[in-house]
Amino acid sequence: MFESLSSRFTSAFGALRSRGRISNSDIEATCAEIRQALLESDVALAVVDSFVASISEKSLAILPTLQSGTNQGQVIFEIVNAQLIEILGGSARRLRFAKKGPTVIMLAGLQGAGKTTLAGKLAKFFADQGNTPLLVASDLQRPNAVTQLQVVGDSIGVPVFAPEVGNGVGDPVKVAQAGIEFARAKQYNMVIVDTAGRLGVDEDLMKEAIRIRDAVTPDEILFVVDAMMGQDAVRTSQAFLDGVGFDGVVLTKLDGDARGGAALSIASLTKRPIMFASTGEKLSDFDIFYPDRMASRILGLGDVATLAEQAKKAFDSDTSAKLEAKFVSGEDFTLEDFLEQLLAMSKMGSMSKLLSMLPGSGAMKKAIDNFDEGEIVRTKAIVESMTPLERRDPKVLNGSRRARIAMGSGRAVSDVNNLVDRFAAAQKMMKQVRNGGVPAGMPPGSPAMSAPKKSVVQKKKSKSGNPAKRAIEEAQ
Amino acid sequence: MGLFSKFISKIKGSDSFSPADWQELEQELLASDLGPTLTRTLMEQAKKVKSENAEAALTQILTEQLSSRSREPLMNAHGMSVVMVVGVNGTGKTTSVAKLASTFKGTGGSVLIAAGDTFRAAAVDQLQTWGDRIGVPVISGKANSDPASVAFDAAQEAKGLGVNYLVIDTAGRLHNKSDLMAELEKVKRVVEKVAPVNEVLLVIDATTGQNGLSQAKIFTESVHVTGIIITKLDGSAKGGVALAIEKELDIPIKWVGTGESHMDFARFEPALYIQGLLS
Numbered sequence: 001m002f003e004s005l006s007s008r009f010t011s012a013f014g015a016l017r018s019r020g021r022i023s024n025s026d027i028e029a030t031c032a033e034i035r036q037a038l039l040e041s042d043v044a045l046a047v048v049d050s051f052v053a054s055i056s057e058k059s060l061a062i063l064p065t066l067q068s069g070t071n072q073g074q075v076i077f078e079i080v081n082a083q084l085i086e087i088l089g090g091s092a093r094r095l096r097f098a099k100k101g102p103t104v105i106m107l108a109g110l111q112g113a114g115k116t117t118l119a120g121k122l123a124k125f126f127a128d129q130g131n132t133p134l135l136v137a138s139d140l141q142r143p144n145a146v147t148q149l150q151v152v153g154d155s156i157g158v159p160v161f162a163p164e165v166g167n168g169v170g171d172p173v174k175v176a177q178a179g180i181e182f183a184r185a186k187q188y189n190m191v192i193v194d195t196a197g198r199l200g201v202d203e204d205l206m207k208e209a210i211r212i213r214d215a216v217t218p219d220e221i222l223f224v225v226d227a228m229m230g231q232d233a234v235r236t237s238q239a240f241l242d243g244v245g246f247d248g249v250v251l252t253k254l255d256g257d258a259r260g261g262a263a264l265s266i267a268s269l270t271k272r273p274i275m276f277a278s279t280g281e282k283l284s285d286f287d288i289f290y291p292d293r294m295a296s297r298i299l300g301l302g303d304v305a306t307l308a309e310q311a312k313k314a315f316d317s318d319t320s321a322k323l324e325a326k327f328v329s330g331e332d333f334t335l336e337d338f339l340e341q342l343l344a345m346s347k348m349g350s351m352s353k354l355l356s357m358l359p360g361s362g363a364m365k366k367a368i369d370n371f372d373e374g375e376i377v378r379t380k381a382i383v384e385s386m387t388p389l390e391r392r393d394p395k396v397l398n399g400s401r402r403a404r405i406a407m408g409s410g411r412a413v414s415d416v417n418n419l420v421d422r423f424a425a426a427q428k429m430m431k432q433v434r435n436g437g438v439p440a441g442m443p444p445g446s447p448a449m450s451a452p453k454k455s456v457v458q459k460k461k462s463k464s465g466n467p468a469k470r471a472i473e474e475a476q
Numbered sequence: 477m478g479l480f481s482k483f484i485s486k487i488k489g490s491d492s493f494s495p496a497d498w499q500e501l502e503q504e505l506l507a508s509d510l511g512p513t514l515t516r517t518l519m520e521q522a523k524k525v526k527s528e529n530a531e532a533a534l535t536q537i538l539t540e541q542l543s544s545r546s547r548e549p550l551m552n553a554h555g556m557s558v559v560m561v562v563g564v565n566g567t568g569k570t571t572s573v574a575k576l577a578s579t580f581k582g583t584g585g586s587v588l589i590a591a592g593d594t595f596r597a598a599a600v601d602q603l604q605t606w607g608d609r610i611g612v613p614v615i616s617g618k619a620n621s622d623p624a625s626v627a628f629d630a631a632q633e634a635k636g637l638g639v640n641y642l643v644i645d646t647a648g649r650l651h652n653k654s655d656l657m658a659e660l661e662k663v664k665r666v667v668e669k670v671a672p673v674n675e676v677l678l679v680i681d682a683t684t685g686q687n688g689l690s691q692a693k694i695f696t697e698s699v700h701v702t703g704i705i706i707t708k709l710d711g712s713a714k715g716g717v718a719l720a721i722e723k724e725l726d727i728p729i730k731w732v733g734t735g736e737s738h739m740d741f742a743r744f745e746p747a748l749y750i751q752g753l754l755s
Binding site for chain 1: 508509512564566595596598599650652684685687690710714717736
């Protein structure tokens, strides 16, 4: 996602950063590069031109005021970053909840944008936060869209209101209306109305969407857009805005290699924020869209904030506290701890997804894409085939124990040896870190790492009741 | 007024096509999803056009970008023809499968559909509904079963019944998911144990941007795409990326989908497409 755009930006800024003193023509060259990169990413020409003009104007204005000692490339970079965040909608907007009665969310969009799947993801997202959503099947057009919604609802344990079987039969307006009444009677606090996909140019269907809107008076109308969409995003989003109207945008299929230019175009032209993004096939692959984080990703800074959040979700506090205490008290990190970490990590999602959130991941894109997720499963199998004693003290691992482990995990003895060796190296590195040294082999600040991470690094004041944890926090 | 006629009248009317006009042309070409590379090529060629024969010359320029390969459906002369339909999520594969089956049936052949999308909720039911509508039997497996085994069983059954056409639907997959692409390769490999796959059609949504190129490239590397179905051409999108695919990867567009009924499906007409691109 956004990778190609990201690598183009990285190369444009790499050239700029290497200059001590930046001239006007350097800025022009960088702007031309950015223009080409945005066009290749399906950003609408009007948006590209205003974006580039604004960057060039701001950069040229600020250039004479910069003293020769400052990192001029960095200043320009920050201008672009700020502009990108602005174009992506500023700060993330939260969903507006109704003051009274159920909050009604209506989904609209083209065929195949992913509305029905998204309805399920949205329902799961809010149900996980303690809401009680009801899904309403108002797509009576596409064959078996109703069945699809029912299957999705079943799998996440959210009820589906579907009085009509669909397949062209039934009145979607009546269904939507009855759905709201049903939700009110049964005290659901949220209703998500799935509607039929329609083309921007199809007036009849647009009128139907308007009638649904008027019947249910939604608190939010979300426009669902495929991240792979091209230049037609401009016309289509305008047609929807003029037709049924919408309050926010949801991006789907952001896990493809699409450059997501449509997102930039729509956010910029319609002035409606992108509120959510869906990033995978699983119903949990869905999150709030953060413009600043996305700008970071586009500019190759990674998305450490999201990574940290996911880590927090996956690693329960007990495990982390235990580990920290161990670390501080000087105890050895054992294979048992390692196994726990592996399990928690697999809860966070695929390894390649996690890696792609790291700064500088654009450069490792190929390696990340080819990451063998099975490696984690195999490693887990090896550790799980060990006895508790072996996990605590790998030194006891003699030839016959290793052979047994290999048999038990279905791997070769050399795989077991490899794991034990790598683990020993990691253990050694942790000792070094604890003693205040910098482990060998870590580059002292690669260019990607020296980039600004203002929005990302947040130091929390120590409030921990755990003395060991507080000691660490205070030491920082 | 459409771009094409505007362009022609401008060239005809005056000797000078102003820089602003060129900019407008660039904008229109980009807006049709032709992409910056192809747009640049077209602009360079258009600038050489002499005003007397502008209309023909421009059509010629665009037509030259098209693949020269045959657009005829690839069929088995004797016995069963197997067509596999692939693509990313939400492009309209299942609908296209139904339309293809209906078209084949219309030529008097016997058709069988294999519901190989075992992943998306209710995709099999969607195809079943289509099958009932157009009167073509649909073979399906259980939900979440191995798509390769469903395809294999369908191929064997189709062969046993001696049908003329087997159309295989597959689950939508993003082309950058290598495990899903490997699954697709397996479906094709397994079907070919029963009968050769004559045609692999990639479904491209007309609203797709430059990502369509990447889709076509990777799907071809994986299952050797022999043709393109371009869908949703009835909207405001012009599907320019298909021209970019033809030019860059030399894969012919074979079919066009233009609506929700099974009748809204036709063989690709290069002249019509190019006219639409510039209207």
